[in-house]
Amino acid sequence: MAIEHDIPKIPTPLRVLFEFESTGWFETSQEERKESILPKLSEILAGWEQYGARMVGTIDRDIFTAGAAGSKGWHACLLYDVPTWEAVAAMTNSFRATGLDRYFRLEAIVGRPFFLLEKAES
Structure with missing residues (x-):
């Protein structure tokens, strides 16, 4: 039996699911990580609130993995509700604008809550 679907509503x-991968991070020293990179990363992520973004949840794959991201292409995922397309672009650009893209790759995937488990706010 087929389920009828209307055009998905945005x-x-x-x-927004942000895939987060460590890239140049592995070529840095412990000192550089502790004194420069991690404070900047924390500041950027905390600053996402200015775009009206609300964190829904996160997942870090580090329980059973170590090192390069491998075929998955990400180390962690950050799930947010974000008010506008411009805010998504600003959040992604924050890595580029601060030079964090030298150490991390960030990619945004935009979707909607899964209709069988959540109702989208419209």
């Missing part, structure tokens, strides 16, 4: 806010 939710407000947008549901």
Whole structure:
């Protein structure tokens, strides 16, 4: 039996999954990580609130993995509700603008809550 689907509605806010991968991080010293990179990363992530973004949840794969991300292409995922497309672009750009893209790759995937488990706010 087929389920009939209308054209998916783009939710407000947008549901955004950011895939986060460590790249140049592995070529840095412990000192550089502790004194420069991690404080800057913490500041950028905390600053995402200025775009109206609300964190829904995160997942870090480090329980059973170590080193390069491998075929998955990410080390952690950050799930946010974000009010606008411009805010998603600003959040992604924050890595580029601060030079964090030298150490990490960030990619945004935009979708919506899964209709069988959550209702999208519209």
